Amino acid sequence: MKYNQLNIITALSLIITILLGSCNTPTNKGDHITVSILPQKYLVDKLMGDSISVNVLIPPGSSPATYSPSPLQIKSLSSSKVYLRIGHIGFEQAWMDRIIDLNPNLKISDTSTGIDFIRGEDHVHGDHVHKGGIDPHVWTSPKTMLQVLENTTAALIKSFPKQEASIRKNNLELKGTIQAINEQYIQKCDSFKNKSFYIFHPAYTYLAQNYGLNQISIEHKGKEPSAQWIKKLIDNGEQLNIKAIFIQEEFDKRNAEIIASELNVPVIQVNPLSLEWDSEMTDLLTKLEGALN
Numbered sequence: 001m002k003y004n005q006l007n008i009i010t011a012l013s014l015i016i017t018i019l020l021g022s023c024n025t026p027t028n029k030g031d032h033i034t035v036s037i038l039p040q041k042y043l044v045d046k047l048m049g050d051s052i053s054v055n056v057l058i059p060p061g062s063s064p065a066t067y068s069p070s071p072l073q074i075k076s077l078s079s080s081k082v083y084l085r086i087g088h089i090g091f092e093q094a095w096m097d098r099i100i101d102l103n104p105n106l107k108i109s110d111t112s113t114g115i116d117f118i119r120g121e122d123h124v125h126g127d128h129v130h131k132g133g134i135d136p137h138v139w140t141s142p143k144t145m146l147q148v149l150e151n152t153t154a155a156l157i158k159s160f161p162k163q164e165a166s167i168r169k170n171n172l173e174l175k176g177t178i179q180a181i182n183e184q185y186i187q188k189c190d191s192f193k194n195k196s197f198y199i200f201h202p203a204y205t206y207l208a209q210n211y212g213l214n215q216i217s218i219e220h221k222g223k224e225p226s227a228q229w230i231k232k233l234i235d236n237g238e239q240l241n242i243k244a245i246f247i248q249e250e251f252d253k254r255n256a257e258i259i260a261s262e263l264n265v266p267v268i269q270v271n272p273l274s275l276e277w278d279s280e281m282t283d284l285l286t287k288l289e290g291a292l293n
Contacts (some may be wrong), residue, residue, distance in 0.1 A: 033159075034080040036092060036235050037064055038275040039139045043152045044084070045193060046174045048160075049271060049288040055080065057060035060273070063250050064136070065090035077103045080157045080256065084152060087112025088136040109155035111148045118205050140272045142182035142281060147224050149175060181281050185211045192292040199246040200234065200256050201273045213288075218245070219258055225255055244268045244291035 032053040035041055037211045041054045048054075055076060060069045069091075077083055077099060083106055085092050100106070118135040138144045153171045162238035189211035220229045237259065245260045245267045247253055253267060260267045268287055274280035 010170055019177065024200055025075070031079050032081070033156075034083045036084070036086045036089060037139070037239075038273050039145075039277045040084055040086060040148075040152070041142075042277040043149055044156070047153060047170045048163070049170070051163065051167070052081070052160075056255055058273075061250050061277075063090075064273070066145065069095060074099060077106055080106065082107040082109060082112050082155060084109050084155055086136065086148070087115075088117070088134040090136070107159065109151070109158075111151040111155065112136075113151050115144050115147050118209060135202075135205045137160060137203045139206055139211045139277070140204050142185055142284055143180050143210040144206045144235045145277070146175065146182070149178060177278055181278065184258065185280070185285060188289055192289070194241050194243075194292045196240045197244070197246060197288065197291055198237070198242050199270075201250050202248055203248060203250055203270075213292075218247075218259065230255060230259060233259050234262045237265075242291075244287070245283055246270050246287070246291075248272060 030145050033044055033048075034056045034057060035044060036056075037058050038060065039054050040058055044052075044054050057069055057073055062096065064086075075094075083099070085096070085108060087110055096236050100108070113185070115138050117138075120133050120135065139148055149171065153167060156167050156182040160167070179278060192213075195212060196214040196216060198216050198218060200217065200218045202216050203214055204213075207213065208215040216233070218230075218233060220226060225233070242263055244255045244265050245263075246268055247256045247269060249269055249271055250273075256267050268291070270284055271280055
């Protein structure tokens, strides 16, 4: 028994040593680019082609507001040519200082620069005021995504000057794709009979503002809805002619299904964090058209 235990301990020690060694193996600077979310990878892939790999910190199905990266993910940033942050998601707000501390030489570019941010409501607490935070979902509207594209293009040209010609050429093609989707939203949203829609998490604030829609969140002030808030949504649903409840895949459907059942409308899944940003935005417009006409 003691002999077997010794063998097990020796084997485990060897495995740990190998793992630690592999984690400490240096990688060449510029092996990859790091981004926060999948829609950013969509942009980089279109701009860079197959010339470089893209590391995405927040995996599919995880919330950008609450995700915690692994130590290996944080360490892998040291070999990135550049880290393109999306701006103000909860993940970045919580981890940016630590990322900088552990990777002091890492180039970081904020791809939300220049966007006219939407801020939440201020909340008064006694003798002081908590300022409303910036809505981070700048990639979920074609109009603001155009600015994210320009910032991403500039950051890539700065990091890869030898590829400037191809990056600029790809930028023109990609800009045309996003502008075409923007025009589709302008034309169709203007014709919608109804302008209001329910969604669990308010991911389309910029889209609603840019195209004259009214997004109503089932989440209340960033938290699970209370019974009182659910009742209010149900009571107002018929008056607002709500025909569908939208929800993202990373959220619990139960509260959305309660409201949908009371209003006798479907629950429709959307994915604002899709890698296929263009097809997802086109698909979303079709879903909105069905729910708002």
